[in-house]
Amino acid sequence: MTSFDVIISGLGPTGATLACLLGQSGLRVGVFDRMPDLYPLPRAIGLDHEAMRIVQELGLAELMGETIAPYRPSEYRGMDGELIKRLDTLPEPHLLSWSPNYVFDQPSFERILRARLEHLPQVKVFLEADVQTTGQNSQHAWADVVLKGDEAATRFEAAYIVACDGGSSPIRKRLGIELEDLDFDEHWLVVDAIVTDEKIQHLPQTQVQYCEAARPSTFVVGPGNHRRWEVMLLEGDSLSPEFPEDELWPLLERWLKPGDARLWRAAAYRFHGLVAKQWRRGRILLAGDAAHMTPPFMAQGMVSGMRDAHNLAWKLALVTKGRSRVPFGHVF
Ligand SMILES: Cc1cc2nc3c(=O)[nH]c(=O)nc-3n(C[C@H](O)[C@H](O)[C@H](O)COP(=O)(O)OP(=O)(O)OC[C@H]3O[C@@H](n4cnc5c(N)ncnc54)[C@H](O)[C@@H]3O)c2cc1C
Structure with missing residues (x-):
């Protein structure tokens, strides 16, 4: 299978969320990640109610179990240990029906997302698959990918490519999109x-x-x-x-x-704190850390990537199913 509705480069939390949402909408999706498994170093530990709404939409909320825990109050302490400010957690009722903040275990959460992909036959995941180049014309986009064990690249085609390939996004760099510092x-x-x-x-x-x-x-x-x-x-x-x-x-x-x-x-x-100056070039879009990076203090990096995925998923579904039209080259 080398032809998809959407190609996703990168199976971090942004790419995995997008693949789940698009797969759930019935789109044919090819997801490629150059690593054999999850990123091994410490990253996200806090997620919010909007992320939980997306998890709920994917039917995965019940599976979160011990992966998440309530967020404790935050204390800000000064030079001599004195309390400067205490932020308590918000009492119920919660506006989005989930608490505004949780702590969570990122590797376990990503495994839950990846397990969901195994039940979406329209989504094909390729690990140890390096997206080397991308291109596009008015009809479609393509990605040349070196698959596990291969020396030469295989060409995959799709209506759209979403670069969820992280902060050092090779796709963003090849497109020459600059970051605002x-x-x-x-x-x-x-x-x-x-x-x-x-x-x-x-x-x-x-x-x-x-x-x-x-x-x-x-x-x-x-x-x-x-x-x-x-x-x-x-x-x-x-x-x-x-x-x-x-x-x-x-x-x-x-x-x-x-x-x-x-x-x-x-x-x-x-x-x-970096933001890409453009988030879309024709049929190639940026999402997650590829488009924006934030210091982790407010725990908004991964969750804003999940929001990108959610925002893009329904639009890509409408456009690829021919129910909505975006002129080629149109920039939002
Ligand atoms: C210390 C720390 C703490 C953090 N805490 C929080 C927090 O509490 N809450 C929060 O919401 N966020 C937090 N973040 C931010 C969060 O971890 C990131 O925003 C999030 O992981 C980004 O996800 P992503 O899927 O966009 O990119 P990534 O997770 O970086 O995934 C990109 C993927 O693309 C793949 N890839 C790259 N190039 C290619 C290629 N050419 N071909 C194929 N695959 C490719 C990579 O292998 C990788 O798997 C924290 C970050 C750090 C560093």
Whole structure:
């Protein structure tokens, strides 16, 4: 099968959500991801009510189970540990019937999305499949993809291609679409740990923002015994994505020492605020991190990618089924 209604490059949360929604609408979808499995480093931990509405629409809400947990109140603490502000969680009734915020386990959530795709026969998923080039004319678009085990690329065609290929989006770069820099550029260490039952009672019971000028940091209460630390990195700290463990423990020592927790994963990130200047070129569209990147503090990166997917899905379904028409080259 080399011809689809929609080709999606990238099976992160944006691509997976879009593939589920399009597949549910009966569209023939080809999704390609160059990795063999999920992204292994720490990323999203918070999601919101709009994301849950999309999960509900996909029929997956009941499957979320222990993947999500209520979001605890947030405390903002000053230089001497004093409470500056406390944000409590919103009481019911909830406007969208879901609580405005949850914590969740991103790998488990992505597995739920991927499992849904297995039940959508119209959606074909290709892993270890590298989208190398894309092109288009007035009739259709195409992607040349090197599939697992192949040396030469295979050409796949579709009415539309959606680039859900992440912040460094090769498709966006090949199209020459520039990013507008919103002037946020900081290096932070992110650590996920599974804390022992004994230690967990002595850690904060709320989310905490440590507003300390010398080195701000964040503590997040995740589902179960999952706890996250985000610590701003300073000049002289390692900036290597695979952050060295001997430099990591001293940064966590006010909360944890080895033996208090199993280190799950850690990474140094450069947090940006970037927006693509164009989100569509003819039959090729950008979605998720490929179109916009935000520092994670308000937990809106992945969920805004899911909103992109939701926004695009019904439009692509109408257009590809011939129920609505978009002039070629029209820019929204
Ligand atoms: C530390 C941290 C914390 C975060 N916390 C939150 C949070 O709490 N809440 C929240 O909503 N968001 C959060 N985010 C943001 C969130 O993780 C991202 O916005 C989200 O993962 C982006 O999803 P995506 O599907 O658009 O891109 P990605 O997840 O990056 O997926 C892109 C996919 O495209 C594939 N790909 C790339 N190029 C090709 C190619 N040529 N061919 C085939 N496949 C290709 C990649 O392999 C990858 O799987 C956080 C991010 C970080 C770094």
